[in-house]
Amino acid sequence: MKFRVAGTLGYEVLKPTTFILNIHALRTPAQAVLEETFTVDPYYKIEEIAPQHGESRFIRLEVPEPCTVNIAYSAVIDTSFKQTPTANLIKVPIAEMDASVLPYLFPSRYCQSDKLFRFANNKFGYIDNAFERLLALTNWIHDNVEYLSGSTNSQTSAYDTVAELAGVCRDFAHLGIALCRALDIPARYFTGYAYQLNPPDFHACFEAYIGSEWIIFDATKLVPLNGLVKIATGRDAADAAIASIFGEVNFMGISASCELADDNFQPVFYEGQKIEGLTYL
Amino acid sequence: MKFRVAGTLGYEVLKPTTFILNIHALRTPAQAVLEETFTVDPYYKIEEIAPQHGESRFIRLEVPEPCTVNIAYSAVIDTSFKQTPTANLIKVPIAEMDASVLPYLFPSRYCQSDKLFRFANNKFGYIDNAFERLLALTNWIHDNVEYLSGSTNSQTSAYDTVAELAGVCRDFAHLGIALCRALDIPARYFTGYAYQLNPPDFHACFEAYIGSEWIIFDATKLVPLNGLVKIATGRDAADAAIASIFGEVNFMGISASCELADDNFQPVFYEGQKIEGLTYL
Amino acid sequence: MKFRVAGTLGYEVLKPTTFILNIHALRTPAQAVLEETFTVDPYYKIEEIAPQHGESRFIRLEVPEPCTVNIAYSAVIDTSFKQTPTANLIKVPIAEMDASVLPYLFPSRYCQSDKLFRFANNKFGYIDNAFERLLALTNWIHDNVEYLSGSTNSQTSAYDTVAELAGVCRDFAHLGIALCRALDIPARYFTGYAYQLNPPDFHACFEAYIGSEWIIFDATKLVPLNGLVKIATGRDAADAAIASIFGEVNFMGISASCELADDNFQPVFYEGQKIEGLTYL
Amino acid sequence: MKFRVAGTLGYEVLKPTTFILNIHALRTPAQAVLEETFTVDPYYKIEEIAPQHGESRFIRLEVPEPCTVNIAYSAVIDTSFKQTPTANLIKVPIAEMDASVLPYLFPSRYCQSDKLFRFANNKFGYIDNAFERLLALTNWIHDNVEYLSGSTNSQTSAYDTVAELAGVCRDFAHLGIALCRALDIPARYFTGYAYQLNPPDFHACFEAYIGSEWIIFDATKLVPLNGLVKIATGRDAADAAIASIFGEVNFMGISASCELADDNFQPVFYEGQKIEGLTYL
The missing domain is CATH 2.60.40.2250 (Immunoglobulin-like)
Incomplete structure (x- = not known):
C-alpha cells in the first residue's frame, strides 16, 4: 500500500x-x-x-x-505486512527467544514493568492465548484510559498512566508495553505516520512479540492498523523520540x-469475525 | 592483572x-x-x-x-586497561559520537536523566574539563549519598537517590549515570567482580564516554579502579541484572x-598528583 | 461490648x-x-x-x-456503635458539610486523591447510593490488592498501591481513603485494636462520611467491624502513627x-441480607 | 501597615x-x-x-x-507583626511543643519530609541556631531552585522539586516546609496577598515554628516580608488552595x-546587619 x-x-x-x-x-x-x-x-x-x-x-x-x-x-x-492467524500467536517461551528480543522484556524509562507485575497478571494472566491476552489488554487501556491532549508531558510514564488514566498515544503505548513485559511478553515502542489519524500528527503504538512475530497493537484504536508507516521502533519513547x-x-x-497514494485501502482493525495479527517486517 | x-x-x-x-x-x-x-x-x-x-x-x-x-x-x-591523560578526556560533541554511543545518552528505567537536567547542570555544568566534571560528580555522590545496605530495593532509581541520599553500589552507579546523561555525557552501567570489596559481593559502578573512551568511575570509592573484572555493561541494572x-x-x-592471582597489584584510585582515566576495553 | x-x-x-x-x-x-x-x-x-x-x-x-x-x-x-440503614447513607453534598469535615476531602501524604480522580470515578462513579459505592470500592480493594506482609514500607502511598496491588492494612486503608476523596466523599484513617485479628497486631482501616455519619470500612475484611477499639483517627498514617x-x-x-471481655459477640461484616452501616461515635 | x-x-x-x-x-x-x-x-x-x-x-x-x-x-x-531577635529563635524541643503545633511536624501531601530526612540533615543539620538554619535553608532553595512559571503543576511536590529544581512560589514553600519538618521543625504553608510582587498574583511562602513563634520565610525572596497579607495557613497547598x-x-x-494604603513602608528582608525574625500573629 x-x-x-x-x-x-x-x-x-x-x-x-x-x-x-x-x-x-x-x-x-x-x-x-x-x-x-x-x-x-x-x-x-x-x-x-x-x-x-x-x-x-x-x-x-x-x-x-x-x-x-x-x-x-x-x-x-x-x-x-504479514498476517498471522490468531491460533499461531502463542506466547513464546523465554527459553526460545532470540537474544535480540530479550532487551524488550526488561523495564525501561517509561515502561516500569517491574512495578506492574501484579496488575498485569491479575487482570490478564488468566487468558491463555497470547493474542487474546493482548486484545484484552489493549481493550482495557482503550476503555479505561481517557485520550486527553495536554494531560501528560514528556516525563509521564506507564506507572503514572495506570493510576491517572489519561494520556495521549505515547502514554497508551507505554502502558501497553509495560503490561506486556510484566507478563513476560517482549514489547517495543512503534512510532510512525498514521493514515486517517485525526487531527493529523505523528503517532505511537506498540509491537508485542508473540508467535515469534512482532505483532502491532494500538490501544488508542484511532487508526487502521494497516495504515501505519514505520519511523522507528525502540524500548520506549526515550529511544524513539521525534527529536x-x-x-x-x-x-x-x-x-x-x-x-x-494508492487505491483500494481496506482498513484493518482487530475486530469482527476473522482476526489475524498484523506484522510490519 | x-x-x-x-x-x-x-x-x-x-x-x-x-x-x-x-x-x-x-x-x-x-x-x-x-x-x-x-x-x-x-x-x-x-x-x-x-x-x-x-x-x-x-x-x-x-x-x-x-x-x-x-x-x-x-x-x-x-x-x-588503558590509561588516558586527563587533559585528553574532554567532552565529545554529540555531533561526533558514534551511533552505538547514542543510546547511552537517553534516560532509562533507573536513570531518569530527563528529570535531573537542572540538578546536574547547576552543580557540575560549570566545570570545563569532562574528566574533572566526572570527578566532581562522583565526589559529590560519595560525599552526599550514604552507603547503607538494605536502604533501597530493586525499584529504587536515581530520582529517588538524589532526594533520599542513601543506597548501595547499584544506586550510586545509577545516580552517576543519570547525572552524566543530564550533562549530555553518555554513561553506562558496569557490573563485575571487584578485588578488595569488603564484604565480598558483586559490584556495580559506571563508565562515562569522554575523550572518546569509556572511562570507569565508582562513586562508592570502595575498591581500586584497576581491580574490576567486567561481567557486563548496559544502560542500567535493567540490562545487566545478575539474574x-x-x-x-x-x-x-x-x-x-x-x-x-598475580603479584604486584598497585591499587589505582582517582586521587593524588597525576591522575589518568582508566578504560577497560 | x-x-x-x-x-x-x-x-x-x-x-x-x-x-x-x-x-x-x-x-x-x-x-x-x-x-x-x-x-x-x-x-x-x-x-x-x-x-x-x-x-x-x-x-x-x-x-x-x-x-x-x-x-x-x-x-x-x-x-x-450505631447502625444506620443503607438507604440513609447517601452522599452528603459539599454544600452541607460541617467545616470540621472538609479537611478530610483534601489529599494528604499517603492519600493522593488528586491523582486518582479518573480511577475512582471510572470504577465507582456510576453507583448512586454512597454506601453501595463504598462497598464496591472496598470489595475492589479486597479483590485486587494482595495482603502481603513486608511488601510495603512507611513511604508507600495510595498512588503506589493502586499500581502495585500489594500491601498491608495501612495500605488498604490509604487506598480506600484516597478513592473516597477522589469521589468527593470525606474519609479518614482509623487505627485501633482489632478483635480476632490473626496474627494479632495493631490494625488500620478507614471511615467514610456518608449520610452525615462516619461509617467504618475495612477493605482487608480480616476482622469483624464491631470488634474494633479506636486508638485514633486522622487524615492518614502521618497523623496517626503508633509511634x-x-x-x-x-x-x-x-x-x-x-x-x-464480654459474652455474646456477634460478628458484624457488611454481608448478607440486611446490611447497616456501622459508626463508632 | x-x-x-x-x-x-x-x-x-x-x-x-x-x-x-x-x-x-x-x-x-x-x-x-x-x-x-x-x-x-x-x-x-x-x-x-x-x-x-x-x-x-x-x-x-x-x-x-x-x-x-x-x-x-x-x-x-x-x-x-512582631519581631524577635535571632538569638531567641532557637529550636523548640518536641517535648515543649503545644499539641496544636505537632501536626506541622508530620509529612503532608506536598511536603514528604519523611523522604528528605538525610537531605535536610546533611545540608543544614550542622547549623546550631534555628533561625540561621532556616536562613541557610531558604538561601539554598533560592539559589538552587529556578523560579519558572509553568514548570510545575498542581501535583508537583517537594520530593519533585528537590530533584527537578524548578517551580513557582508554591513549590518553593513546599520544599521549605518539607525540609523544616525533616529537621523536626514544625512548618506550615502561608498563602496571601503580597505587596510589590511582580507580576501581581496570589503568593505563597511558609512559617517555621522556632523560638516558640511562627516566623515567616520566603525562599522566593520576591517580596518584602512585611508586605504580606495573610489569607490562610495550613499544612500545605492541599489545606489552603485558593479555590x-x-x-x-x-x-x-x-x-x-x-x-x-499607608505611608512610610520600609521593606524588611532577612539581610543586612541586624536581622530579626518576623511573625504575623
Whole structure:
C-alpha cells in the first residue's frame, strides 16, 4: 500500500545545537521508500546514522549558530505486512527467544514493568492465548484510559498512566508495553505516520512479540492498523523520540500527515469475525 | 592483572522457571578468560546468548521442575586497561559520537536523566574539563549519598537517590549515570567482580564516554579502579541484572569473590598528583 | 461490648529521644475506658496531649539518655456503635458539610486523591447510593490488592498501591481513603485494636462520611467491624502513627492484642441480607 | 501597615458546582480587616466557614446551574507583626511543643519530609541556631531552585522539586516546609496577598515554628516580608488552595493585587546587619 507522508519541525535555535531527528520512514524488507526529500532551511550539515540494529534512521543535524530552522521531510512509501492467524500467536517461551528480543522484556524509562507485575497478571494472566491476552489488554487501556491532549508531558510514564488514566498515544503505548513485559511478553515502542489519524500528527503504538512475530497493537484504536508507516521502533519513547535536542531552542511547531497514494485501502482493525495479527517486517 | 573470581546463586524453584544469568566474566580484547567453570546442580540445559553488541554473556537456564538449584561460576581472568591523560578526556560533541554511543545518552528505567537536567547542570555544568566534571560528580555522590545496605530495593532509581541520599553500589552507579546523561555525557552501567570489596559481593559502578573512551568511575570509592573484572555493561541494572527470573522461585543465597592471582597489584584510585582515566576495553 | 486490649513497644534508645506514642484507646461518648494501665520501664516523664479535636490521645515520652525502654499499655474498653440503614447513607453534598469535615476531602501524604480522580470515578462513579459505592470500592480493594506482609514500607502511598496491588492494612486503608476523596466523599484513617485479628497486631482501616455519619470500612475484611477499639483517627498514617520518634533508636519489638471481655459477640461484616452501616461515635 | 488588596476569579460553570474559596484576608489579633467587599456575579448563596482553628476563612459558594461566574474580593487590611531577635529563635524541643503545633511536624501531601530526612540533615543539620538554619535553608532553595512559571503543576511536590529544581512560589514553600519538618521543625504553608510582587498574583511562602513563634520565610525572596497579607495557613497547598472545586468548570481567569494604603513602608528582608525574625500573629 502506498502512502505519501510528510513531517515538519520548526525551532528557534538560541545556541549551537545538535538535533537527533527521527522522522524518516524506516527502510525495511517490507517498507520501501520510493521517493524521499529532506530539507533543512537554512541548510546545515546533516548525517544519517543508524543506531540499534536498524530500528531507526536518525538524522543528526548541527546548527552552529542562532537562527530559525525549518525541517521538512516528505516521502512516498510502499508498505506491506504479514498476517498471522490468531491460533499461531502463542506466547513464546523465554527459553526460545532470540537474544535480540530479550532487551524488550526488561523495564525501561517509561515502561516500569517491574512495578506492574501484579496488575498485569491479575487482570490478564488468566487468558491463555497470547493474542487474546493482548486484545484484552489493549481493550482495557482503550476503555479505561481517557485520550486527553495536554494531560501528560514528556516525563509521564506507564506507572503514572495506570493510576491517572489519561494520556495521549505515547502514554497508551507505554502502558501497553509495560503490561506486556510484566507478563513476560517482549514489547517495543512503534512510532510512525498514521493514515486517517485525526487531527493529523505523528503517532505511537506498540509491537508485542508473540508467535515469534512482532505483532502491532494500538490501544488508542484511532487508526487502521494497516495504515501505519514505520519511523522507528525502540524500548520506549526515550529511544524513539521525534527529536532529541542537545543545545537550547524554542519549539516553534510540528506537523505530520499521511495520505493514501494508492487505491483500494481496506482498513484493518482487530475486530469482527476473522482476526489475524498484523506484522510490519 | 590476573584475578580468580567466583560467584554462586541458590534458588528454590517452585514452578518451571527460566533464568537469564549474568555472572560470567566478559571476553574482550582486554579481558581474557584463562579458565572458567560453570556448574548447575542439579544439571539442566544451559545456553550462552549474547544480546546487545557483546556487552554481556547471558546464560539462559531452564529449570523445568521444582527443585533446589545451585549455580556456581569460577574463573581466572586476565585483565588489562588503558590509561588516558586527563587533559585528553574532554567532552565529545554529540555531533561526533558514534551511533552505538547514542543510546547511552537517553534516560532509562533507573536513570531518569530527563528529570535531573537542572540538578546536574547547576552543580557540575560549570566545570570545563569532562574528566574533572566526572570527578566532581562522583565526589559529590560519595560525599552526599550514604552507603547503607538494605536502604533501597530493586525499584529504587536515581530520582529517588538524589532526594533520599542513601543506597548501595547499584544506586550510586545509577545516580552517576543519570547525572552524566543530564550533562549530555553518555554513561553506562558496569557490573563485575571487584578485588578488595569488603564484604565480598558483586559490584556495580559506571563508565562515562569522554575523550572518546569509556572511562570507569565508582562513586562508592570502595575498591581500586584497576581491580574490576567486567561481567557486563548496559544502560542500567535493567540490562545487566545478575539474574533475571521468569517463573517462581525463593531466593536462597548469593556470593561473589575476587582474589588476586598475580603479584604486584598497585591499587589505582582517582586521587593524588597525576591522575589518568582508566578504560577497560 | 467489652474488650481487653494490650500493646507493647520496645526500643533501644541511642540518644536523647522524644516519643509521641499513639496506643491509648480513645475516650469518646461511645467508647468508655473502664480500666487502663500504662508503664514505661525504666520510668521517664510522660504527658498526655490531645491534638486535633480529640481524635487521638498522644502520649509524649522523653527519654533523656541511652537505655532500653519498654512501653506497655493495657486496658478494658467498653465500646458501642450505631447502625444506620443503607438507604440513609447517601452522599452528603459539599454544600452541607460541617467545616470540621472538609479537611478530610483534601489529599494528604499517603492519600493522593488528586491523582486518582479518573480511577475512582471510572470504577465507582456510576453507583448512586454512597454506601453501595463504598462497598464496591472496598470489595475492589479486597479483590485486587494482595495482603502481603513486608511488601510495603512507611513511604508507600495510595498512588503506589493502586499500581502495585500489594500491601498491608495501612495500605488498604490509604487506598480506600484516597478513592473516597477522589469521589468527593470525606474519609479518614482509623487505627485501633482489632478483635480476632490473626496474627494479632495493631490494625488500620478507614471511615467514610456518608449520610452525615462516619461509617467504618475495612477493605482487608480480616476482622469483624464491631470488634474494633479506636486508638485514633486522622487524615492518614502521618497523623496517626503508633509511634513518632524524634531522636535515635533501634526498634526492638511491637505487639498488640484484643480479647473479648464480654459474652455474646456477634460478628458484624457488611454481608448478607440486611446490611447497616456501622459508626463508632 | 495598611494595604488595599483585591482578588478575582472567573469560571465557566458547566454543571452544578460547589466552590470552597480561600481569598479572604484572615482576621487575627494582628490583622484587622478595615473594609471588605465580596461579590459573586451572578449572585448565588455564599457562606463563610472556618475550618481548622481559625487558620482560614473559607467561603462556600454553590452555583446550581451552568453559567459564567465572576468572583471578586477587595479589602483594606491593617497588618502588624512582631519581631524577635535571632538569638531567641532557637529550636523548640518536641517535648515543649503545644499539641496544636505537632501536626506541622508530620509529612503532608506536598511536603514528604519523611523522604528528605538525610537531605535536610546533611545540608543544614550542622547549623546550631534555628533561625540561621532556616536562613541557610531558604538561601539554598533560592539559589538552587529556578523560579519558572509553568514548570510545575498542581501535583508537583517537594520530593519533585528537590530533584527537578524548578517551580513557582508554591513549590518553593513546599520544599521549605518539607525540609523544616525533616529537621523536626514544625512548618506550615502561608498563602496571601503580597505587596510589590511582580507580576501581581496570589503568593505563597511558609512559617517555621522556632523560638516558640511562627516566623515567616520566603525562599522566593520576591517580596518584602512585611508586605504580606495573610489569607490562610495550613499544612500545605492541599489545606489552603485558593479555590477547591467540586463540580465541573472551565477556568477563565485569576488576578490578585496588593497596594499600599499607608505611608512610610520600609521593606524588611532577612539581610543586612541586624536581622530579626518576623511573625504575623
